[in-house]
Amino acid sequence: MIKLSRSVASMQRALWPLGIALVGFLLAGCTGPQTTISPQSDFANEIQFLLKLTFWSAVGVFVIVEAVLLWIAIRYRRRRTDPAMPPQIHGNTPVEIIWTIIPAVLLAIVAAFTTPIIFSTEAAPPKNALQVRVIGHQWWWEFQYPTLGVVTANEVHMPVNQTVTFDLESADVMHSFWLPRLGGKRDVIPNHVNNLWWTPNTIGTTPGQCAQFCGTSHANMRMLAVVQSQADFNAWVAAQKAPPAAVPASGPAADGKAIFARSACIGCHTIDGVSKGTVGPNLTHVGSRSIIASGILENTPQDMAKWLKDPPAVKPGSLMPNLHLSDSDINALVAYLESLK
Amino acid sequence: MAVEAIPNPIVAAERTSTGLNHRKVLMWTFLASECMFFASLISNFQVQRGRSLNGPYPSDVINIPFTSVSTFALLMSSLMMVLALAAIQRNDIRGMKIWVLACAFLGTLFLGGQFYEFTQFVSEKGLKLSTNSFGGSFFVLTGFHGTHVTIGVIWLVSLYFAAARGKITAKDSLSVELAGLYWHFVDIVWVAIFTIVYLLKV
């Protein structure tokens, strides 16, 4: 029996890492930028409520049942003084009925709280919502604002305290549109149009990424949401609708523009007044974004140069090929693209 | 080299919990599984309905009168199968051979009708597997069914030859019964396919 006590003691010791992890889990303060438990919209708040309901119920059941299990597992270890056989209890029907009904009731309660939220969050969006058309590509996000005449990529702006509705389409395979702080995800399915809507309540930027495996660079298909005051949003819209910034007659930016216009770039990218490609992101105002390459690089000259040098090296499988540009060409292009604010 | 009069003496002698022969339980269970198989193929057909981006469309090719004739042949073949089983159960080996061959013949007639219909679709109407959603789902569904019928016909012909060599008598009626179960199943599936593919408003 001494061996068994050691076993039990080590059992208790093994539970410490579990306990610590659990406590850490409960200390929701240490969350990351893409966390799902720091809601910043009405939709995310509704989900948070259900998460808390199911989580704390689960914790309650966990503590009670595991404690009972542990107590029984330890208390009834066999002893040398035991008779040959314990009482051969076959069951206890009333008890079994009760412990069937109790979980059923608990689950019914969860279902009762869940159902109205399913219907309210999946209802049609309000009529005055700002419409954003989202198109998922391998491996970047296209955002169009049909009512405002804006087309951009990877960075989606929205005004705070106004409902925005996303119509989700795919250009190729299944993706999933997910900005955790703003709401749950919705899959993006070719030949379907899915919908998601919410009203953000906090100004700031929050990251998101594709959440449905979509090929080689699925992990790299990220995006940034920028929630702004109405005034800042209006300013952004105005800047996006404006024609591309004028390029000085000479200098690196002018060289860059010339290189762009004669290179393969024009086959895939749109810059208003320069090119009309639709395979890759619209670059008319690329200089105004804080991220490039769907969020895996910052929009700095160094990162932009890194991208142009060898896109498949940065984003494996990228449809944008390595054009074997010379360093001087790259510098010129960077100057040009950064100027497109 | 003594010829085995009874293919499976072990199996025949066994006591089973249900009183049913193992192979009979096996066949029923297998047919249950096959139900799910055909249900999935039929569901696919229904899902693909109306999704063809180009013709020919079902109304362009479906010929109910023609297919009704081959359907009738298949239904009659099931009657032949029933008669074959009844024959062997009363040890009428000659009768069993006749009815089994008749069943196989009608089954082959059905297959002939399918073959003709398919070749018409492909060569005259321009409907291939890859043409559109209807072509794909139609040929996959009826193709798998036709394959099942073909296997059945081969089985029936083997039974005929086994009986001709004296290997099947009344105490082996199970072999015929199993083939009968399979054959009736394949027939019932065809009734479902015919209804959903041909008769329901296209």
Add this chain to the structure above:
Amino acid sequence: MATLVRPAPRMGLSSLPRPQGDTGIWSWITTVDHKRIGILYGATAFILFMIGGIEALIMRLQLATPNGQVVDADTFNQLFTMHGTTMIFLVIMPLSVAFFNYIIPLQIGARDVAFPRMNALSYWIFLAGALFINLGWLIGQAPDAGWFGYANLTEKPYAMGLNTDFWVLGLQILGIASILGSLNFFVTIVNLRAPGMRMMRMPVFCWMTMVTNILMLLAFPVITVALTLLLFDRFFGTHFYVPSGGGDPQLWVHLFWVFGHPEVYILILPAMGMVSQVLPTFARKPLFGTPFVIYSGIAIGFLSFGVWAHHMFAQGLGPTADAAFAFSTMAIAVPTGVKIFNWIGTLYKGHLWYTTSMLFAVGFIAMFIIGGLSGVMHASPPADLQQNNTYFIVAHFHYVLFGGAILGIFSGVYYWYPKAIGRVMNEKLGKWHFWLTMIGFNVTFFPMHWIGLDGMPRRVYTYPSGMGWGGYNMLETVGAFVIALAMLLFVYNAVNSMRHGDIAGNDPWDGRTLEWSIPSPPPHYNFAEIPVVTAMDDWWAKKYGAGHEVGHAVPAMAGASQDARAHEEHPVHIHMPDPSYFPIIVAIGMFVMALGMVTNYWLCLVGFAFVFTGIYGWSFEPVNAPAPPGSSEVHTALAPAPHAPVAVH
């Protein structure tokens, strides 16, 4: 000592003589004995477990730090696809089947399964499928679209290599093996129970496996059709899932999960059955509420076909569908959870004997509770929109599949190893294996709940720094290596105990069911005399008679045991079904056919020739080659009436 009677070789309708002998590799290749086939399945599945584990370790190394450089994106995507496919189809399922094979006939008092050659065929086809689906590694094109292979990523032009072809064809082969196996076990359970073994007197393990096999029979045809449609899209130009051709990728998702959800119950029910045998044995009292446990199993089987779209809550099916599936999912949690209480009730007031097997069974309960609770959290569709496709889900299914199925299977291994091998495994090493596994497992998978809620999606080959995920990922990697260490200990123990373990005897655990009434390992024919069953836990009833209710041990009934000594005094000659070449011939043919699909279509014809020859020869091969002339031998059925005459020399 019982002897096997082998007839003189005889030319059958094929030109090959019937195989003979029961030693050497050829006897393993042609065996139709359920016990050998069980060992083949178990050993093969365990090797694949190691392979799947290595795939996991490489992934964990890659993910240990942000922006990892251990493997590139393509390789990682192949690794996670193959890890999932391997663990589900090539490890948990065949390990379960290994136990179905070995244990079901012993527990129901039969001499073998209903169709021994088809049983062998299932194994060889499984091996063919396992080899085929892993062939891609040889050319750097292992399947890479996830174990769930969502269309239209699996279609051209997005999947141009052979990766997805290996996956589709391999799974089709494996599906055939599974269906053949399930047909066999279902007929065996229905038809080969010993006299007096009514369904409600059948061991709970057999009940759970019966439900599992029914699920396989009804669910596998659906994935067969789904894969066939994908195969036709990839090879024959159809557009079932291709949007540009009028198809719908969501059709794949539906078909896959109509199969996929029953599949996860297929994965867990056998382990639940094993644990339902282990706990009563080592608590020395019956399973608490056996009828409820059985009915729960049936309910789970039934309901499992009605919950599939809970994998699709993010697909935008609409609020009515989401609500309906949320309800059905919560409903299925009830019979699943209730079993946990029954198992705890079994321990209550028992005399708990903590062998390694028992530790794993209790560990199973503890871990399955966690996995089940996180599952309930996903059942609420809006909440699931944050959890779906994140590491929170990865945590959930590893808790139910590793913490549940694998721990349950290890419990079964330690429990039944002595029956199969004749020696017990080393208990000290076993306890080290258990504790290291528990620690490693929880360190690896518990933090995943957290990083999932912290926004880390799954199926990502890397992640950036600054997300707050790096530290936890490193911890998880360390945990994974602890698991690996534990498994190495197990392998050493399993191999070493074959020669040096303590002799087990018939009944090392004072068991409750019929397999403990015969020698370890059992003779070729299992039971010299088919027992007559009068109760659930019939062996316990036979040992302890009427006294077993009152807690007094009663001297065992005379003749109740069929130990080796008894057999020496009264040798019996029981002629079991003979080995056969045809199963492996058919399986080779299937492998070659699949190979032909990815290389040269002419090879398909060669493969088909093998398959056809194999089936043709088989259909004319009798179960037993007939006895030589002049023999007074009786062909014994697999389940004769009790006290059937056997030739005694």
